[in-house]
Amino acid sequence: MPYPLFDPKLWKALGVALRRAPKDSTARRNLLRLVFWLLIIAACVGDYIYMFHGFFTEYGFGQLVLVLIPGASVWLIIIFALVKQSRDQRKFELENPAVSPELKQALFREACLLATLLERLASESYLEKEIPPEIVVITRRVLLDRLTSLGMRDHLEPWILDLLLAPDGHWTAEQKNRAIPAHECFAAFKWVLGLGGLRDLTEIPKYNLSDLRSLVEITKLESLPVLASWDVRPARDGANLFFQRCWAELVARRVIDSAPEQDVEKALTIRAEIQDAGYTGDYLIGARTVVELDTQLLFIIARRAYNRWQFLSIMVDILSFEVPVKQIRAFLADYFTPAQDLALSTAEDSK
Numbered sequence: 314m315p316y317p318l319f320d321p322k323l324w325k326a327l328g329v330a331l332r333r334a335p336k337d338s339t340a341r342r343n344l345l346r347l348v349f350w351l352l353i354i355a356a357c358v359g360d361y362i363y364m365f366h367g368f369f370t371e372y373g374f375g376q377l378v379l380v381l382i383p384g385a386s387v388w389l390i391i392i393f394a395l396v397k398q399s400r401d402q403r404k405f406e407l408e409n410p411a412v413s414p415e416l417k418q419a420l421f422r423e424a425c426l427l428a429t430l431l432e433r434l435a436s437e438s439y440l441e442k443e444i445p446p447e448i449v450v451i452t453r454r455v456l457l458d459r460l461t462s463l464g465m466r467d468h469l470e471p472w473i474l475d476l477l478l479a480p481d482g483h484w485t486a487e488q489k490n491r492a493i494p495a496h497e498c499f500a501a502f503k504w505v506l507g508l509g510g511l512r513d514l515t516e517i518p519k520y521n522l523s524d525l526r527s528l529v530e531i532t533k534l535e536s537l538p539v540l541a542s543w544d545v546r547p548a549r550d551g552a553n554l555f556f557q558r559c560w561a562e563l564v565a566r567r568v569i570d571s572a573p574e575q576d577v578e579k580a581l582t583i584r585a586e587i588q589d590a591g592y593t594g595d596y597l598i599g600a601r602t603v604v605e606l607d608t609q610l611l612f613i614i615a616r617r618a619y620n621r622w623q624f625l626s627i628m629v630d631i632l633s634f635e636v637p638v639k640q641i642r643a644f645l646a647d648y649f650t651p652a653q654d655l656a657l658s659t660a661e662d663s664k
Contacts, residue, residue, distance in 0.1 A: 326343070326347060327344070327351075328600075329592075330343045330344040331344060332600035337591075337592060339592055339593065343593070411541035412539040416539075416631075416638070417534050417537050417539050419638040420502075420505070420506065420638060421506065421534050421537065422463060422465060423638060423641045423642065424502045424503070424506060424528060425459075425460075425463055425465070425528060426642070427499050427641075428525040428526075428528050428529060429456050429459060429477070429525075429529075430492070430495070430645075430649060431492070431496060431525055432456060432522065432526065433453070433477060433484075434484070434489060434492045434495075435522055436452035436453075436481065437482065437484040437489055438489060440481060440482040452481055453478075453479075453480065453481045456477060457478075460477070470642060472646055472649065472650040473642075473649075476649055488649065491647075491648055491649065491650075492648050492649050494617070494620050494648060495620075495648040495649070496520040497520075497621055498624040498645065498648070499520075499524070500518065500520065500621075501621050501624050501625055501628070502624070502628075503524060503528065504548075505539065505545060505625075505628050506537055506538075506540075507537055507538030507540060508528070508531075508537070509524075514551075514552060514555045514596075514617065514621065515555075515596055515597060515598050515599075518617065541632060542628075542629050542632035545625055545629050545632060548621075548625055549622060549626055549628075549629055552621040552622035552625060553622045555596060556619045556622050559603060559611055559614055559618060560615055561579075562584065562603050562604060562606075563608070563611060563612070563615060564577055565583070568608055584604060587604070588604060598610075598614065624644065627640055627644050
């Protein structure tokens with residue numbers, strides 16, 4: 314069957330094997346296997362083309378169409394059944410949503426708040442450059458007006474108000490650096506709301522300012538295909554596994570000062586077992602395994618996985634009604650508030 318030719322995973326595996334082949338015997342073996350199966354598929358496709366060409370030459374186009382009609386009818390029936398099943402599934406989900414309209418609205422409002430904070434972060438980063446005198450910065454006022462229109466401005470925590478009410482260009486370098494990783498939380502949040510896919514942790518992240526702005530323009534909240542808790546759990550667990558693998562490698566490199574010696578020995582054992590399995594037994598970032606990454610990049614990747622794991626853990630708890638939606642703000646405070654200010658704010662809120 315020719316359909317595997319259109320599977321992106323096949324071509325990705327082939328590309329990785331090609332790039333690793335010069336220095337990796339396992340990659341060379343896998344490359345030979347992949348090429349062999351591609352030749353088999355190509356032979357099958359060529360055989361069908363040759364057969365149809367001979368039939369067309371012998372009997373003409375009309376007879377060829379008659380021969381193809383039964384097969385085409387079968388495919389049309391299959392496509393019709395799949396479309397009907399998909400439509401019925403969407404109808405069932407609309408009539409019996411796993412997430413209530415109230416929870417959808419609450420989650421959407423928190424996502425808008427996060428988008429607003431990240432948009433202010435983007436503005437603060439832009440203001441590090443020299444601004445022409447004819448340009449008037451209006452980000453602060455626009456974002457505050459947005460929260461007012463959403464009915465959220467009067468119910469913001471002190472640390473959020475401090476960030477949003479600060480004059481444009483007055484965020485400190487520490488505040489901006491702490492807030493940057495929250496982009497991964499927004500990417501995961503957008504996926505939970507059903508507004509896009511979740512990029513694999515082995516791929517380069519793509520954070521777009523347009524995603525932040527497009528979110529707040531949504532008006533039909535009841536139609537949001539918010540994922541249920543059981544749909545979010547696999548991504549949460551996958552992020553946890555990926556983070557644990559990166560963390561084990563960092564421990565094995567002895568760059569985690571707090572790691573006891575027994576953990577280092579365990580991490581070295583895990584690394585040896587993975588290396589024995591070849592590159593297909595480890596996570597691949599591009600064409601490199603976790604072991605082959607430089608330490609600085611490994612720290613960045615591990616941090617991203619940790620952020621996703623922690624955020625999706627909160628989302629699973631919220632979607633399972635184990636914690637309230639306001640727990641999102643408590644979680645995000647770590648990204649936007651220095652530790653001492655957060656502790657002070659928490660103490661004031663408890664009074």
